[in-house]
Amino acid sequence: MTTLFIPFKTGRLLILADLHHEEGLDPFVMFGLDGLDWDSFDAVIIAGDIADDAARNWVPAIDFLSRYIMRERLCILPGNHDYFCMHLQADDDLHRIAAAADVQFLQKSELHHGATRILASTLWTDFALLGPDSVPQSTAVAQPWMPDYRSIFQAREGADGNGSLPEFITPEDTVEVHRDHRAWLEQKLAQPHFAGPDGETIVITHHGPSMLTAGKLTPQSPAFHSDLSDLIARFNPSRWYFGHSHRRLRAVQGSTVICNVSLGYPEDSRVPGEHPLSELCLFESKPHWPSAAEMEGKVGIEAMPVADTKVDVDHPSTRLPVSQSLGMSRIQIIHARFFPVSETQSVLEQRLTGFLKRWRRRPQSGPGSESGTLSGSQDIKENQQPLTALSNRDYQRITARAERFLECRRRASNLGHLKDADRERLRPLAAGVDVSTIPSRDLADEIAATVHAAMPWMAGATQVIWEAFHDCARSGRPLHFPPILLNGPHGIGKTVWARLVSDQIGVPAEVVNAGSENAGFGVAGVQRGWSNARPGKLIECILRHRMGNPMFFVDEIDKAGTATSDKGLSFSLEAALLSLLEPASNSMWACPFFEVAFDVRHVSWLFATNDISKISPPFLDRCRVVHVEAPTLEQLREFVRRVGTERGLSEDSIWAVLAALDQVATRHRPSLRTVLRLIDKAVWLQSRPRPN
Numbered sequence: 001m002t003t004l005f006i007p008f009k010t011g012r013l014l015i016l017a018d019l020h021h022e023e024g025l026d027p028f029v030m031f032g033l034d035g036l037d038w039d040s041f042d043a044v045i046i047a048g049d050i051a052d053d054a055a056r057n058w059v060p061a062i063d064f065l066s067r068y069i070m071r072e073r074l075c076i077l078p079g080n081h082d083y084f085c086m087h088l089q090a091d092d093d094l095h096r097i098a099a100a101a102d103v104q105f106l107q108k109s110e111l112h113h114g115a116t117r118i119l120a121s122t123l124w125t126d127f128a129l130l131g132p133d134s135v136p137q138s139t140a141v142a143q144p145w146m147p148d149y150r151s152i153f154q155a156r157e158g159a160d161g162n163g164s165l166p167e168f169i170t171p172e173d174t175v176e177v178h179r180d181h182r183a184w185l186e187q188k189l190a191q192p193h194f195a196g197p198d199g200e201t202i203v204i205t206h207h208g209p210s211m212l213t214a215g216k217l218t219p220q221s222p223a224f225h226s227d228l229s230d231l232i233a234r235f236n237p238s239r240w241y242f243g244h245s246h247r248r249l250r251a252v253q254g255s256t257v258i259c260n261v262s263l264g265y266p267e268d269s270r271v272p273g274e275h276p277l278s279e280l281c282l283f284e285s286k287p288h289w290p291s292a293a294e295m296e297g298k299v300g301i302e303a304m305p306v307a308d309t310k311v312d313v314d315h316p317s318t319r320l321p322v323s324q325s326l327g328m329s330r331i332q333i334i335h336a337r338f339f340p341v342s343e344t345q346s347v348l349e350q351r352l353t354g355f356l357k358r359w360r361r362r363p364q365s366g367p368g369s370e371s372g373t374l375s376g377s378q379d380i381k382e383n384q385q386p387l388t389a390l391s392n393r394d395y396q397r398i399t400a401r402a403e404r405f406l407e408c409r410r411r412a413s414n415l416g417h418l419k420d421a422d423r424e425r426l427r428p429l430a431a432g433v434d435v436s437t438i439p440s441r442d443l444a445d446e447i448a449a450t451v452h453a454a455m456p457w458m459a460g461a462t463q464v465i466w467e468a469f470h471d472c473a474r475s476g477r478p479l480h481f482p483p484i485l486l487n488g489p490h491g492i493g494k495t496v497w498a499r500l501v502s503d504q505i506g507v508p509a510e511v512v513n514a515g516s517e518n519a520g521f522g523v524a525g526v527q528r529g530w531s532n533a534r535p536g537k538l539i540e541c542i543l544r545h546r547m548g549n550p551m552f553f554v555d556e557i558d559k560a561g562t563a564t565s566d567k568g569l570s571f572s573l574e575a576a577l578l579s580l581l582e583p584a585s586n587s588m589w590a591c592p593f594f595e596v597a598f599d600v601r602h603v604s605w606l607f608a609t610n611d612i613s614k615i616s617p618p619f620l621d622r623c624r625v626v627h628v629e630a631p632t633l634e635q636l637r638e639f640v641r642r643v644g645t646e647r648g649l650s651e652d653s654i655w656a657v658l659a660a661l662d663q664v665a666t667r668h669r670p671s672l673r674t675v676l677r678l679i680d681k682a683v684w685l686q687s688r689p690r691p692n
Contacts, residue, residue, distance in 0.1 A: 004106075004109060005112055007437065011042065011114050011287060012284055013044075015204060016281050017046065017242065017260075017261050018262040018264045019065075019263055022052045022061075032277075041073065047241060048079020049079035049082060050078070052081045054086065054093075055086065062076075062101040071102040071331070075120075076103055077109075077121070080207075083151075088152050088169050088177065099330060100337075108120075114286050115200060116285035116286070118204060121181040125175075125223060127175060128226065129226060130217065137219075139172070143170065149170060186231060186235075195288045205241075208224055208244060208245060209231075209240055211229070212251035213251045232253050236255050241259050243262040245260060246265065247262065248274045248276075249273055259281070329435050329478065330433065331548050333432065335598070336413055338413065345402050352402060418596075425543065426543075435479070436506055436549055438469055444469035445466070447466075448465065455493055455500065456631075457635055464481060468482060477602075479507070480604045483605040483623040484626060485609060485615070486608045486609070488608075490673075491672055493631070494555070509551045512554045512555070514556050524538065525539060526593060535591065537552075549604065551604040551605075553606045553608070557615065587599045587601045633661075661678060
């Protein structure tokens with residue numbers, strides 16, 4: 001299991017449970033939490049019961065939460081209600097739903113935040129809160145009373161040959177999951193803390209871990225809480241947060257503070273000893289700067305690329321001597337919904353048929369049944385069992401219902417107009433895409449300093465990206481910079497600088513030669529109806545790398561041509577780029593080929609021109625224009641020394657290149673392109689085989 005990493009900014013965490021968004025209310029207002037400084041939280045963790053039926057209700061619940069907190073800072077742990085209408089082992093499905101909504105899914109997950117280790121799992125219960133001997137009685141009470149056991153399916157896949165679906169879970173099924181989650185917690189708690197003796201550990205579960213926070217005990221209490229006092233005494237975590245019972249109680253066991261952080265329903269009754277939720281749900285981590293060894297294996301942390309010894313003419317150096325690594329987050333980039341391809345018309349009809357059969361043979365509670373309980377089918381005599389045979393009218397209604405369901409899905413997906421092959425090309429984006437983030441302003445300083453040291457004559461452009469990276473570090477947004485237009489003569493290193501920057505920030509880079517591209521089609525794509533219809537380089541890059549913040553360098557933008565259709569319509573590269581650069585529209589940019597909206601606001605755009613007078617005013621308005629002067633002879637000499645050393649040239653070879661450069665300078669002003677050719681020639685001469 002990979003360790004997750006929460007970027008440390010303020011150190012503040014907000015932990016809550018039992019959102020129950022299906023109720024359609026704002027529980028934050030109900031509990032006075034709407035007035036919190038939500039922007040100050042490094043992460044918000046919801047410990048279960050986000051909404052009944054996650055497949056249908058998680059997306060609107062996450063949309064609601066995103067009003068308060070950015071999606072990339074939101075983590076959700078499933079509770080029992082989140083598995084309703086799903087399998088008990090549906091964590092992979094829940095993970096996909098969360099990823100598609102651009103939030104982090106937790107289940108048996110370890111997170112690091114500053115000096116805090118966070119362990120999160122649903123936990124469930126062992127029904128032994130009242131003692132080991134009480135387990136049979138506790139499960140007998142829970143099975144007819146808890147909705148879990150008539151709303152969650154067992155993990156068996158497929159039908160049994162009679163058109164029925166998997167049966168509902170039993171308490172024994174959830175006890176088995178509880179044992180697995182408890183074993184995982186024990187294993188993780190037994191491991192040394194990554195931050196040493198100063199580190200803290202907090203545990204987050206949906207179900208309760210202690211009798212001390214169970215309130216007044218009832219026969220139903222074992223369905224909400226387990227007694228993990230031995231585990232708590234052995235490992236002494238700093239905090240244990242949970243929900244489920246909707247009782248905001250707090251207790252201290254040894255040195256562990258146990259807090260119930262439930263939001264719950266408005267009609268929930270209050271019990272003595274409850275605390276204000278705002279006193280229970282906040283945690284502040286201490287800072288901790290991880291070593292390089294600690295960063296190994298963490299999602300959200302990736303090593304910067306290291307230069308290969310083979311360097312081409314436009315790629316002189318990619319080595320970045322910085323002390324920290326970039327972070328990684330996920331965003332939802334496509335405005336579409338993807339549904340399981342396995343849920344065909346016949347599968348849906350089979351599911352509805354099985355449900356109707358089970359519904360008709362469900363136990364009937366009559367006047368003779370005990371109050372507050374449901375009679376099991378074993379209590380009904382055989383000749384009183386309801387008939388389950390279905391009529392032709394039943395099957396017709398099932399078919400019509402399945403057809404309507406699939407049609408509603410098709411409309412809701414925004415993908416119904418696509419062919420199956422094109423829809424499957426986009427399916428990998430359903431789980432979101434990675435984006436690089438920058439964890440600190442110090443790292444922004446180091447990147448800018450490295451770029452400036454390599455090419456000091458590009459100081460104006462380096463200043464723009466430095467300011468942008470500072471803003472990304474402060475806000476937590478994905479790493480990118482505003483559109484930059486470099487204006488300057490040939491051969492000063494605009495392309496070299498672009499590649500250098502892309503390597504330092506570790507994102508995919510695409511180079512587009514505007515003079516050779518067919519108008520805007522190469523970047524944006526060709527809409528359907530044209531004979532050469534295809535996606536553009538932008539969407540192809542995102543699909544190929546699964547990255548949402550690539551960098552595009554468009555060279556010679558002043559030489560971009562215009563294409564004209566046989567109907568007299570004109571298409572230019574500038575026109576295609578305007579909507580991609582406009583902040584008001586690039587979060588919903590419509591791809592001409594797929595005719596689906598994409599969020600491309602985190603793409604970094606860099607343009608180069610030799611004649612700014614040929615660029616239209618609307619395009620200039622969307623760019624930061626940087627006028628670049630040619631490097632001085634001394635700057636070129638320093639470039640030779642640095643790049644020659646990186647490429648393994650000897651002192652004699654570097655001296656020879658410098659001598660050749662001085663010779664060229666007597667005839668005309670040398671360009672960076674000339675310098676790179678001289679270095680390449682020296683590398684070849686130094687490494688060529690010599691005759692004996």
